[in-house]
Amino acid sequence: MTLSTSRELARAEELEKSLAATTESRVTDEDMRQAVRTLLIGLGEDPDREGLVGTPNRVVKALQHLTSGYNQSLEKLLNKAIFHEDSNEMVLVRDIDLFSSCEHHILPIIGRAHVAYIPNGKVIGLSKIARICEMYARRLQVQERLTSQIADALQEVLQPQGVAVVVEATHMCMVMRGVQKPGSWTTTTAMRGEFTTNQDIRNEYMGMIRHQASFH
Numbered sequence: 001m002t003l004s005t006s007r008e009l010a011r012a013e014e015l016e017k018s019l020a021a022t023t024e025s026r027v028t029d030e031d032m033r034q035a036v037r038t039l040l041i042g043l044g045e046d047p048d049r050e051g052l053v054g055t056p057n058r059v060v061k062a063l064q065h066l067t068s069g070y071n072q073s074l075e076k077l078l079n080k081a082i083f084h085e086d087s088n089e090m091v092l093v094r095d096i097d098l099f100s101s102c103e104h105h106i107l108p109i110i111g112r113a114h115v116a117y118i119p120n121g122k123v124i125g126l127s128k129i130a131r132i133c134e135m136y137a138r139r140l141q142v143q144e145r146l147t148s149q150i151a152d153a154l155q156e157v158l159q160p161q162g163v164a165v166v167v168e169a170t171h172m173c174m175v176m177r178g179v180q181k182p183g184s185w186t187t188t189t190a191m192r193g194e195f196t197t198n199q200d201i202r203n204e205y206m207g208m209i210r211h212q213a214s215f216h
């Protein structure tokens with residue numbers, strides 16, 4: 001990875017953090033609950049009826065949980081889970097469940113990520129790969145950005161020979177509204193290093209993620 005990409009990544013993280021911090025200081029939970037109440041009224045509902053009394057609070061809590069990735073950082077998340085290791089073989093963690101929210105409609109994006117890298121002297125705890133996916137998924141996203149953020153994060157922390165990320169996801173904003181295409185899946189890829197230059201490695205990865213694990 002070039003130095004400028006790494007700087008850009010750091011700058012983008014800083015910006016997201018400072019945005020989250022300023023929003024947090026200006027808008028209280030009560031302001032947010034009031035906003036949900038306004039939405040309910042706008043939708044023609046009575047926010048004081050029994051079933052809806054607790055809804056503004058629940059919606060705010062749910063949204064805060066679904067966007068809790070803004071309050072996490074790669075640094076804190078990794079917490080010494082990077083180890084020196086001489087292996088040069090591809091590591092693949094596939095079928096990592098992803099639950100994200102689209103930034104255009106704040107509706108769910110549900111899918112899976114398949115993340116691979118080829119070490120270059122450093123390896124990462126496998127569970128941390130899933131945690132990195134989760135951190136970026138718990139933000140308002142578009143699938144393309146989510147995919148490249150996962151790849152760039154691994155590139156940044158491991159400086160591996162290559163990284164490959166494929167995300168397959170279905171978007172509730174497409175399934176439930178608008179074009180109403182249930183069953184439609186979107187696939188996005190982000191390849192770095194060897195995966196962009198070496199066709200054999202890329203093919204090996206694609207073959208591995210297509211192969212159904214026998215314990216399924």
Ligand SMILES: [Zn+2]
Pocket residue numbers: 102103104105106107171173174
């Ligand atoms: Zn959407």
